[in-house]
Amino acid sequence: MVSPPVTTTRQCHPGADSIHVVDPRYDGRWEQLTRSTTGSIFTSSPWIRAVCDTYGFEPRGTVATDVAGEPIAGLADVEIRDFRGVRISSLPFSDRADPVLRSSKAWIPLASGLVWSDAPFTLRCLDGTPPAVDPMFRTEHRAAWHGTSLTGSPADLFGRLHPSARRNVRVAGRNGVEISVSATLEAVREFHALHLDLRKRKYRLLAQPVEFFERIWTEFHREDGIVTMLAFIDGQPVAGALFLVWQDVAYYKFGASLASHLAARPNDALFWTAMQWASSRGLSSIDWGLSELDQPGLVAYKRKWASVERQILTIRSGNQLSDEGADVTRLLTELTRLLTQDDVPSRVTAMAGALLYRYFC
CATH class of the missing domain: 3.40.630 (Aminopeptidase)
Structure with missing residues (x-):
C-alpha cells in the first residue's frame, strides 16, 4: 500500500x-x-x-x-x-x-x-x-509538433487529408492490410517487439524496456485510456501504434513498422483507423507528438494528417x-552503437535498453 x-x-x-x-x-x-x-x-x-x-x-x-x-x-x-x-x-x-x-x-x-x-x-x-x-x-x-482536429463526420475527416494520404489508405486496402484494435496487455507486448526491432535496425538506438510499456498499460487501462493498433498482412504483424487517451485527446505515443512491408502502406491504414476510432469515441483531437526536424521524412508524413503544426522547444x-557528464554521454552513445549492431542478439539489445535507458535523460 x-x-x-x-x-x-x-x-x-x-x-x-x-x-x-x-x-x-x-x-x-x-x-x-x-x-x-x-x-x-x-x-x-x-x-x-x-x-x-x-x-x-x-x-x-x-x-x-x-x-x-x-x-x-x-x-x-x-x-x-x-x-x-x-x-x-x-x-x-x-x-x-x-x-x-x-x-x-x-x-x-x-x-x-x-x-x-x-x-x-x-x-x-x-x-x-x-x-x-x-x-x-x-x-x-526545436522539434515539430502536429495535431489534428476531429470535428466533422468520418467523410469530412477523410476529405481533409492530404491527397497522398487518401491514396495510400486505398493502397493499403488493396494490399490486404488488416488492422486490429486492442486494449489488451498482450497487444502491447506484441507491439514492443516491433518497436525494439525498429529502434535497433533503423535508428541504431536502444528501446525503453517492455516493463515501461507494461506500466503504461496498467496505469491507463484503468480508465480505458490505452489502445494498441497492429497492422497485419497475411497474418503477420508489420506495423503498430500505441495511443493513449487523456481528457478528450488521443495521443500517438509510439509507432513502429517493418521496412520490408512499407510499400503496402500499413502505417497509413493505422493512422486512418486511429482517426476513425478517436472520432467514434467523441474525442476532440489527436496529438501526433514530437518529430525531430532532422527527420524531414517523418515531419512531412505527419503533415499529411495534421491540421495544425507548432514547435516543441527544449529550453x-x-x-x-559538466565535462564529466558530457564524457559519459559520449560513452553511452558509443555503447549504444555497439549494442545495436546486426550481429547482436535482440535479446541482448533489449536487456541493454532495460539497463541503460534511464541515463538518456
Missing part, C-alpha cells in the same frame, strides 16, 4: 496565495489541475507514475493555489543524480511537459515559487507558452552539463 505523500507549503507570492510542493503522482490538487483543459498526458498522474516507477525517480510538483485554495498553476520535475551529474528535468521521457496554467499570468507566481539551483534545468514546452518566452530560459533545441536554465 502506498503511503500518503508528504506535502509542504511555502510562503505566498504575488498572484497566488500559497505555493505547495507535492507528489504529482498522488496529490489531489495536481490531479485537478491536469484534468483541466491545459493539462496534457505528459503531466498526468498516471504518466508520471509509469515513468517514475519504472526508473526509480522521485517527482516533485510545485502547485500555486489562490486564496480559496484552488490550484491555478503547476509544474512537475525530477531531480536526477547519477554518473552524468546532477540535473533537473520536466519531465524525463516525455514529448513535452508544459506547466499547467489556468491563465498565462499564473506563470509568474509559479515561477517565483520554484526551487532554482545552478544545476541544469530542462523543460520541453510548446512555442508561445509563457516559459518559452521567459528570459530566464535559453532555447537549446534550459542553470549551468551546462
Whole structure:
C-alpha cells in the first residue's frame, strides 16, 4: 500500500496565495489541475507514475493555489543524480511537459515559487507558452509538433487529408492490410517487439524496456485510456501504434513498422483507423507528438494528417552539463552503437535498453 505523500507549503507570492510542493503522482490538487483543459498526458498522474516507477525517480510538483485554495498553476520535475551529474528535468521521457496554467499570468507566481539551483534545468514546452518566452530560459533545441482536429463526420475527416494520404489508405486496402484494435496487455507486448526491432535496425538506438510499456498499460487501462493498433498482412504483424487517451485527446505515443512491408502502406491504414476510432469515441483531437526536424521524412508524413503544426522547444536554465557528464554521454552513445549492431542478439539489445535507458535523460 502506498503511503500518503508528504506535502509542504511555502510562503505566498504575488498572484497566488500559497505555493505547495507535492507528489504529482498522488496529490489531489495536481490531479485537478491536469484534468483541466491545459493539462496534457505528459503531466498526468498516471504518466508520471509509469515513468517514475519504472526508473526509480522521485517527482516533485510545485502547485500555486489562490486564496480559496484552488490550484491555478503547476509544474512537475525530477531531480536526477547519477554518473552524468546532477540535473533537473520536466519531465524525463516525455514529448513535452508544459506547466499547467489556468491563465498565462499564473506563470509568474509559479515561477517565483520554484526551487532554482545552478544545476541544469530542462523543460520541453510548446512555442508561445509563457516559459518559452521567459528570459530566464535559453532555447537549446526545436522539434515539430502536429495535431489534428476531429470535428466533422468520418467523410469530412477523410476529405481533409492530404491527397497522398487518401491514396495510400486505398493502397493499403488493396494490399490486404488488416488492422486490429486492442486494449489488451498482450497487444502491447506484441507491439514492443516491433518497436525494439525498429529502434535497433533503423535508428541504431536502444528501446525503453517492455516493463515501461507494461506500466503504461496498467496505469491507463484503468480508465480505458490505452489502445494498441497492429497492422497485419497475411497474418503477420508489420506495423503498430500505441495511443493513449487523456481528457478528450488521443495521443500517438509510439509507432513502429517493418521496412520490408512499407510499400503496402500499413502505417497509413493505422493512422486512418486511429482517426476513425478517436472520432467514434467523441474525442476532440489527436496529438501526433514530437518529430525531430532532422527527420524531414517523418515531419512531412505527419503533415499529411495534421491540421495544425507548432514547435516543441527544449529550453534550459542553470549551468551546462559538466565535462564529466558530457564524457559519459559520449560513452553511452558509443555503447549504444555497439549494442545495436546486426550481429547482436535482440535479446541482448533489449536487456541493454532495460539497463541503460534511464541515463538518456
